[in-house]
Amino acid sequence: MSEGREETAVWKRFVAPLVVGLIVLGLWEYIVRSADIKHYILPGPWLILKTLVADWDTLSGSLWITLEITGLALAAAVVVGGLLAILFAQSKWLELSLFPYAIILQVTPIVAIAPLIIIWVNDTLLSLLICAWIVAFFPILSNTILGLNSADHNLVDLFRLYGASRWQTLRYLRLPAALPYFLGGLRISGGLALIGAVVAEFVAGTGGTASGLAFRILEAGYQLKIPRMFAALALVSLTGIVIFLVLSFVSHLALRRWHESAMQREN
Amino acid sequence: MPPASRPLVRLRGVAKRYATGTTAVTGIDLDIHEGEFVSLLGPSGCGKTTVLRMIAGLSEPSSGGIEWPDARPDDLGYVFQDPTLMPWATAEQNVMLPLRLKKVSSRDATARARAALASVGLGSFARSYPRELSGGMRMRVSIARALVTEPRILLMDEPFAALDEITRQKLNDDLLALWASSRFTIVFVTHSVFESAYLSQRIVVMAARPGRVVSDMTTSTVVPRPPSFRTSSEYAALCRAVSGRLIEATAA
Numbered sequence: 001m002s003e004g005r006e007e008t009a010v011w012k013r014f015v016a017p018l019v020v021g022l023i024v025l026g027l028w029e030y031i032v033r034s035a036d037i038k039h040y041i042l043p044g045p046w047l048i049l050k051t052l053v054a055d056w057d058t059l060s061g062s063l064w065i066t067l068e069i070t071g072l073a074l075a076a077a078v079v080v081g082g083l084l085a086i087l088f089a090q091s092k093w094l095e096l097s098l099f100p101y102a103i104i105l106q107v108t109p110i111v112a113i114a115p116l117i118i119i120w121v122n123d124t125l126l127s128l129l130i131c132a133w134i135v136a137f138f139p140i141l142s143n144t145i146l147g148l149n150s151a152d153h154n155l156v157d158l159f160r161l162y163g164a165s166r167w168q169t170l171r172y173l174r175l176p177a178a179l180p181y182f183l184g185g186l187r188i189s190g191g192l193a194l195i196g197a198v199v200a201e202f203v204a205g206t207g208g209t210a211s212g213l214a215f216r217i218l219e220a221g222y223q224l225k226i227p228r229m230f231a232a233l234a235l236v237s238l239t240g241i242v243i244f245l246v247l248s249f250v251s252h253l254a255l256r257r258w259h260e261s262a263m264q265r266e267n
Numbered sequence: 268m269p270p271a272s273r274p275l276v277r278l279r280g281v282a283k284r285y286a287t288g289t290t291a292v293t294g295i296d297l298d299i300h301e302g303e304f305v306s307l308l309g310p311s312g313c314g315k316t317t318v319l320r321m322i323a324g325l326s327e328p329s330s331g332g333i334e335w336p337d338a339r340p341d342d343l344g345y346v347f348q349d350p351t352l353m354p355w356a357t358a359e360q361n362v363m364l365p366l367r368l369k370k371v372s373s374r375d376a377t378a379r380a381r382a383a384l385a386s387v388g389l390g391s392f393a394r395s396y397p398r399e400l401s402g403g404m405r406m407r408v409s410i411a412r413a414l415v416t417e418p419r420i421l422l423m424d425e426p427f428a429a430l431d432e433i434t435r436q437k438l439n440d441d442l443l444a445l446w447a448s449s450r451f452t453i454v455f456v457t458h459s460v461f462e463s464a465y466l467s468q469r470i471v472v473m474a475a476r477p478g479r480v481v482s483d484m485t486t487s488t489v490v491p492r493p494p495s496f497r498t499s500s501e502y503a504a505l506c507r508a509v510s511g512r513l514i515e516a517t518a519a
Contacts (some may be wrong), residue, residue, distance in 0.1 A: 030427075040387040053515050075410045082423065152351060154347045154349065155351055155353065157320075157345075158347075158351065158364075159368065160325065160346065161323060161324070161325065161343065161345055162364075162368040162369065162416075163341065163369075164368045168368055172353075172354070172364070172367070172368070176353065176356075177355075179355070191396045257355070257396055258354045258355045258396050258398060259354070259355075263398070
């Protein structure tokens with residue numbers, strides 16, 4: 001009985017969205033063919049797939065660069081966001097004086113500051129990395145702060161009662177309590193790092209020496225190679241989906257023994 | 268039964284006022300002696316928890332003093348109204364926590380945590396996570412955690428209030444058995460007349476607005492309780508007497 005239910009869950013999670021996707025792609029292909037839409041206006045999915053295979057050498061190189069920027073930006077966001085959150089949790093004074101600036105960094109549109117960063121930082125790759133990091137780090141910072149402060153008050157009292165040091169309270173209580181919040185932030189930041197990397201490269205334009213997926217999209221647009229543009233776009237989307245799935249899986253692994261969000265309920 | 272010797276902890280004119288201007292408790296004079304099982308009984312809002320927190324040192328009195336004639340024991344057990352377990356840790360890791368914080372070697376801590384879990388009847392649940400345990404079992408883990416340091420005094424804040432009647436009675440009996448075997452001091456906060464009458468040797472009745480002590484009753488019955496105690500006329504009479512004091516207190 002329960003096995004049957006688990007199969008239902010798998011079916012729902014993977015097969016259902018897949019079927020919807022295939023239906024949409026089929027409709028798309030059908031409309032493009034039946035209305036005879038030119039491929040430089042809207043290429044069909046089949047042509048996009050063929051282009052993806054044909055241009056794989058170029059596109060995979062760009063994909064790798066985008067992945068590299070995204071991964072490094074996310075790693076930097078985890079380190080800086082996580083450490084700042086821990087620092088803020090140690091001193092209210094530090095949090096009050098620095099947090100507003102983190103918000104400013106967050107609310108300033110990356111499109112507006114990317115050109116400045118690209119001018120100031122000579123290295124294109126590094127400037128893209130900084131842009132992606134600015135976009136990605138805030139959810140990790142704010143979520144982790146929330147998590148560090150949301151440890152059960154009675155448990156905090158218990159730690160006090162047993163004379164726990166600041167470090168012990170952090171290590172045994174606040175960090176584990178913050179983990180679900182941190183992982184929630186990480187999932188948001190994963191997608192944002194990718195968006196940051198792509199947007200920054202758009203701003204950098206074709207003048208950049210690094211050539212990630214955004215560069216390919218721009219280049220293909222100028223050359224009117226619309227199928228290739230779509231192929232690069234599809235790679236960006238797929239990358240985003242894969243990042244989300246991987247981070248969700250990591251989150252599930254870390255929390256499955258104890259946190260409500262990762263538990264399977266038996267009814 | 269309380270010995271005439273000097274108390275373990277002595278409260279003199281203790282009052283607690285919050286910054287909002289509310290007076291939680293006032294004029295609390297209370298001596299708690301080594302080995303006693305004292306209940307603080309009263310309606311909600313009478314400051315029972317506040318008194319307990321002040322004894323634990325989690326809260327400072329606004330005036331008056333709390334003295335420990337033989338120095339404050341640093342092994343002090345506290346059981347909250349909720350089990351207050353760390354959901355990410357197993358029962359054993361939860362019970363080990365006080366020892367870990369006191370830097371007891373992990374081998375020693377594990378052995379003592381196992382023994383404490385066994386003493387509350389959860390010897391085979393060491394590796395279970397809190398979510399895998401029932402409400403009563405979680406409370407047992409919480410009690411094991413409080414007892415693992417072998418404290419001289421155990422402070423309990425309505426620990427069984429959220430449990431069902433049957434589980435509560437079982438835990439009451441088990442708590443009495445633990446107390447009878449080790450004779451540590453227990454201060455037990457409750458709003459249940461029956462629970463206080465069943466468990467304690469001494470019942471301190473409190474009233475609200477402002478929180479104060481209105482009656483200090485010593486019960487003369489045999490502890491630990493014989494199995495027939497719950498249905499005895501003696502228990503009924505005791506409950507009636509305690510109830511009477513509580514009604515007087517809330518009417519006044």
